[in-house]
Amino acid sequence: MxxxxxxxxxxxxxxxxxxxxxxxxxxxxAPAEADFARYQPAATYDGISSSSLYVPMRDGVRLAVRIDRPTQGGKLVEGRFPVIWHHTLSISQQTSDGAGGRVSDFRRVQELVRHGYVVVQVARRGNGQSTGVRRGYHDRNEAQDAFDMTQWLARQPWSTGKVGVYGCSNTGDAALHVMTMRPPALAAVFAGCFSWHKYDAFRRGGIFAQWGTGPTRTVEDDMKLSPVDGDEGKTILREAAEEHQLSTPLFEMWKQLPYRDSWSSLVASRFWAEGSAASYAEQIRLSGVPLYIQGGWRDELRDQAFIAHANVPGSRVVIGPWKHCDSDDFTLLEEMHRFFDRHLKGVDTGIDKDAPIHYYTVNAPEGTQWRATAQWPxxxxxxxxxxxxxxxxxxxxxxxxxxxxxxxxxxxxxxxxxxxxxxxxxxxxxxxxxxxxxxxxxxxxxxxxxxxxxxxxxxxxxxxxxxxxxxxxxxxxxxxxxxxxxxxxxxxxxxxxxxxxxxxxxxxxxxxxxxxxxxxxxxxxxxxxxxxxxxxxxxxxxxxxxxxxxxxxxxxxxxxxxxxxxxxxxxxxxxxxxxxxxxx
Missing domain, CATH: 2.60.120.260 (Galactose-binding domain-like)
Structure with a gap:
């Protein structure tokens, strides 16, 4: 106390x-664990093969999916591998997708393909190359898509059936919502800079003084994206781009919601509750899925990391001197690799022996900036x-x-x-x-x-x-x-x-x-x-x-x-x- x-x-x-x-x-x-952010097994494969396709959902919406698989000597490696996927805004990893254009290892997850993983990008409905209309922002339509996609990935001939999810910012929220659905194949989640409850993130203290309002894209913006394989003429992409214009204008929705229990006529929902992982906390706990949380001391959502940690038993936190979704020169990918190897491959990476929270103290004496603790505060x-x-x-x-x-x-x-x-x-x-x-x-x-x-x-x-x-x-x-x-x-x-x-x-x-x-x-x-x-x-x-x-x-x-x-x-x-x- x-x-x-x-x-x-x-x-x-x-x-x-x-x-x-x-x-x-x-x-x-505190003494730093020997393997923290220092996990460097040799790569098993020397290349990556990318392909893309559309996967139909229960209501006919087609989600764009990009699949990165390992190659050796220029040839696709047959066999089964654990799958790590990203529920993002386009399969092209644009800067606005939550993983592109930043000084962040979230953009480098495809490198894990060389270590025996299949890495998959899935554009959320109403976004990127996917068809459909975005009703809200992390609504239950997207959550059901995430359940269906996790199970679809587990059934593929190149999959071991063990599936992990990663993401940061809006895709970090999306990763949490996969947990709320408890798909049987889900085995690990690595999520950064997300909201535990959207009201406390978007209207902190009841005040709308934050950058996040969600994506707003024109038909022309979407048409600049690379099409899915087989749609080189961009016929389906054009259809998707036009459908996207019917999506809920998110800024207008947020303005309709000054209170935590406000009702939005645009989505016919008290959307702060519907779109918040906190509303499904018991489902997240019942899933038993390991969760690793990344945050930054210069990120608007850093408090949400510690609140989520307090409510998800067994979760881990790493938080550094970073802005939103950045990791600067910190080897975040090595820590992600260590986490996924433990929970998707069953490798003893030493992570189970670590303290659950690693944090960086700004201006601390050289060599003592990284600290570890089992308790917060x-x-x-x-x-x-x-x-x-x-x-x-x-x-x-x-x-x-x-x-x-x-x-x-x-x-x-x-x-x-x-x-x-x-x-x-x-x-x-x-x-x-x-x-x-x-x-x-x-x-x-x-x-x-x-x-x-x-x-x-x-x-x-x-x-x-x-x-x-x-x-x-x-x-x-x-x-x-x-x-x-x-x-x-x-x-x-x-x-x-x-x-x-x-x-x-x-x-x-x-x-x-x-x-x-x-x-x-x-x-x-x-x-x-x-x-x-x-x-x-x-x-x-x-x-x-x-x-x-x-x-x-x-x-x-x-x-x-x-x-x-x-x-x-x-x-x-x-x-x-x-x-x-x-x-x-």
Whole structure:
């Protein structure tokens, strides 16, 4: 259990000087397993043969399938192999498919063909070369397709009957939905950067401030794709491209769903529930299928990895300093190979002896960045409250004047990236920033920070964003992690699934909405997404609060609210930071 501990301070002036929260010690790094991300068996075959075809589904929709099989000396190798497949957006692996164009090993899974696998790409209905209409985004039509496809692959003459699934981003979600259907042939799933519950991913804190809205493609876009074998004239591709235009416009669907229990007339469903793996958690557990989860500290969905891990017994997590679906120079493919060899071939790869969670600590001493743990949150973490007292952070509540600012709807962040890898950023003057004194020692923060704020607004609602930031001695600011909450959806509840210890949860049903009364202070509690980061000696921790974010889409508060932050003994605003004490 995480417990608070004392913070040593020396008051030198109105700007206090922090002498240390908890210095990083080299002993904090757990011994790394010998085989973690170092699995390099020799290739058995020297080439790959690709072919494609259409597979009809129960309702006549034809799914495009690309099959990569091993060759030796230029000849197709006969025999049976385990199958790994990817429920994607086109069999061509476009950048928008969730595996193409990124610095990611998800794009390299075909290399496992040389190690005795068949690797298969399947375009989801209403996407890519497949025919049909996309009703929602990971709806039960797609889930049934995934069941049927898994079993079809198991029956093929080149298949051993053991089938694995992989994917990242939208295809990571698709991989989870295969598990919800419990196909008998499914033996392992490797999924990255997915949502456990779509509301918490797409409308985090009740606010639509995220890049993900799903694919939108024109007929011309689809016609640029490579056709399936036998359709060189693109007759079926043309049919598919035209059918796709009847698909549900996903952005319009998301805008119809401001609450977790909202109904979409476009799909005749409370789609947050229908399209979320969390709704089928018991089916996932009953499947007993091993799950390996990949995440990144700079990915919008990183909290979903730990929530999924807490709800799927036996699951594993690897999370590094990466953006969405990236793995940079980390040998993720070797870890995927090790996982699939264990569960699809029965090879003792050593993975069963590993701790279930591997995480990277940013700015940790060289050689100690990768850590391993059996528990999350870390049992040694101590929640240290930092009180937002006027213009500064301090270890205890004090009577401070309220701080007011007006939400800015003109905020921009030109260097934040684009698409699925867009990042939060510090925009000077966009809200209120409160910094602590310079740190006297390197200080590790690992886990979820928890914001506990008292605010008022001159409007019936306000979108509250909180950022934990690292201020360097030269004044440059780095956003370490973030959280957000729509003030009207502040009512807390008990989640219907396991949450990491101490993380608040908001049901956010329509009946839970509590509009603000102008000038009346209310309490908001919400988490910041998990991180593992070392604030270096001489740097300062800073909390910035704003009423807007450059990533907001479909903003639903027309007039920028005037927001007031209170911090006094009766209304103490704070952010509790999960600090790893020195020597732990």
């Amino acid at each position: 995480m417990k608070p501990f004392a913070l040593a301070l020396c008051a030198l002036s109105l700007s206090v000087t922090m002498t240390g929260i908890g210095a990083v010690a080299s002993a904090a790094a 870390l049992p040694q973490a101590r929640m240290q409250p930092l009180f937002l007292n006027g213009a500064a952070l301090s270890p205890r509540a004090a009577r401070a004047r309220p701080v007011s600012f007006t939400a800015r709807y003109d905020v921009a962040c030109p260097d934040a990236g684009s698409g699925s890898r867009v990042q939060p950023c510090h925009v000077a003057g966009s809200g209120a920033s409160m910094a602590g004194p310079a740190l006297a020692a390197d200080t590790e923060v690992t886990g979820n920070a928890i914001a506990d704020l008292w605010i008022a607004s001159d409007q019936p609602d306000a979108n509250i964003f909180a950022y934990l930031e690292d201020v360097a001695p030269d004044g440059s600011v780095t956003v370490v992690t973030e959280g957000r909450l729509k003030a009207s959806l502040r009512k807390e509840a008990t989640a219907p699934w396991t949450m990491p210890e101490g993380v608040p949860w908001h049901r956010a049903y329509a009946q839970d909405a509590q509009p603000l009364k102008p000038g009346e202070a209310v309490r908001l509690r919400f988490d910041m997404m998990p991180t593992s980061y070392v604030f270096r000696k001489g740097h300062r921790m800073q909390i910035t609060l704003t009423g807007s974010d450059h990533r907001e889409r479909a903003r639903d508060i027309a007039t920028p609210p005037r927001i007031t932050l209170y911090s006094d003994p009766a209304r103490p605003s704070s952010v509790a930071i999960p600090v790893i004490p020195a020597g732990r």
